[in-house]
Amino acid sequence: MKRQNAPTMKDVAREAKVALGTVSKVINGIPVGEEYRVKVEAAIRKLNYEVNTYARGLKMQKSNTVTLIIPDAVNPFYASFAHYIESALYEAGHFMVLCCSGAILEKEIEYLNMASQNQSDGVIALTYNDIGGHVPESLPLVSFDRIYSNAFTPRVASDNFAGGVMAVEKLLECGCAHPAFITFNSPYPGEADKRKDGYLHACSAHNLEPVYLSTLSDANLVCQITDFIRHHRRADGSLAFDGIFVNTDYNAYITCNILREMGFRIPDDVQIIGFDGITKFGITKDLYVSSICQPIPELARTCVNMVLAKDKGLLPSLTLLPVSYRYGGTTRK
């Protein structure tokens, strides 16, 4: 982030030979090792780095803003989440500052500093980094899905475990005998990981042998899914499974395309259920695939209520909202 030649936090980090996060902590009064604090303060003096003075003089005054951090606003799930967060904040008399972080920790930290220094009323974060350690306790933080090291951060998510169970039971109800599972997890732990737990639990409950692809990298997504399908193809060309629960609608859509290219009919040969409930154009009722839908407006409202709650001590550390199944053409019903 350029600030017309003025030294930046990055310059301070380079000068002090410490990580950017350490500088951020010193500036925000979060405890760090004494030697680090001394180094950072020396670098700040040497470079004449100015902490954003816009807000420094306003310590007692709230800005009526809440910062939302999402990876991007192009993915329809994140975009829709941002939309409903803005609506709920506005209803409660607050404005939204939006950070599309690209999952870059440095950018997330810059927005957290801005929120802290401008006396923002709080931060709602959907990140792929552990930002817990970069938020002073005085700045209310609510996490969507992600588990932060910061023990006092309340978390909001869909009931992913129940969603995993629901997907398997729906596939069985639609006539499947052997439902498989495909997932590409984030390396950072979060509630979404429980989709797999739900799948495994339902398999066990119904005496089914679990068959799944579960990796931490979505590099070569198409190759990985293609290999998984080929690996489970029998000598007669048929598949060892007749239904697949896929961890997101996007991955389910890719899986459908691969299966169709291999000559399988959907839903006749293989039935597919995704997760999220993404609709075409965001404004039609048409789902891309049959899906376990997340209640995005309710999730957003819950995050906003929590970040603005007066007594943070009363907040549960985890709040799960119910998901629901919707038919989207890739199952029999």
Add this chain to the structure above:
Amino acid sequence: MKRQNAPTMKDVAREAKVALGTVSKVINGIPVGEEYRVKVEAAIRKLNYEVNTYARGLKMQKSNTVTLIIPDAVNPFYASFAHYIESALYEAGHFMVLCCSGAILEKEIEYLNMASQNQSDGVIALTYNDIGGHVPESLPLVSFDRIYSNAFTPRVASDNFAGGVMAVEKLLECGCAHPAFITFNSPYPGEADKRKDGYLHACSAHNLEPVYLSTLSDANLVCQITDFIRHHRRADGSLAFDGIFVNTDYNAYITCNILREMGFRIPDDVQIIGFDGITKFGITKDLYVSSICQPIPELARTCVNMVLAKDKGLLPSLTLLPVSYRYGGTTRK
């Protein structure tokens, strides 16, 4: 917008018996009739209404924020526009405040007031209201597409006229003999209206009889398109046109669905070209329909450069960026 029992601008408007916009103008020092000013000031005193003091004391200090107003973040065009605006602002050292206005003037005015009072560095607006009169000259405003009464507002848009011409010529190149046009315009004038001008110009240049549906209301969208198609059906069941340029990808997608339900094959019987360049899930390369694509990242960057430009007097009042055709399965190539 609720502010925990504190009187709002709306209360002031009710007390003074004037429109909300008038209160906003008085607060922001935009000239109004003397009698209105007196009424509003009396109401402010009577209700003890506090203009946002967060920023009132900071008149000389910029907040390093720019406000973006869009109708919503669910429509993928708006969401993507917001995404690239945020990126370009961040590159330039600014944070984005996002307003999803729902095309509600009152909400737009509240955000404009917040921007003005918090010493925001500017506003980028994609609205369906004429907000030109609600912005003090000191607050830089850049309009995407919409024409405001405010004469000093620079406007950024795609070259919609060239896009209209390009759509017709592409349909002819793909073998169409009679391209039709379908549009649902906003009642507020904007650059997008020129898609129709481009269509009409290309028809004239190629000696074609224009055939179009052009209305100001998108109520009963499906019925209106269905009636238009039926009206141009000949006794033998064939259509009077063999290609349609539709004003947005969303409307083109709806038109494709209607034609398929009526038994027409796309692109064999009718070829369709939309406008916008919306991709499925925002992250795939798959278009919903063949389309005249708007250059969203470049449009966003241009808006940001203009809103932050030092010498506003040097800005052109209108900047048009080139569009491009992309095949999306609903044309022969």
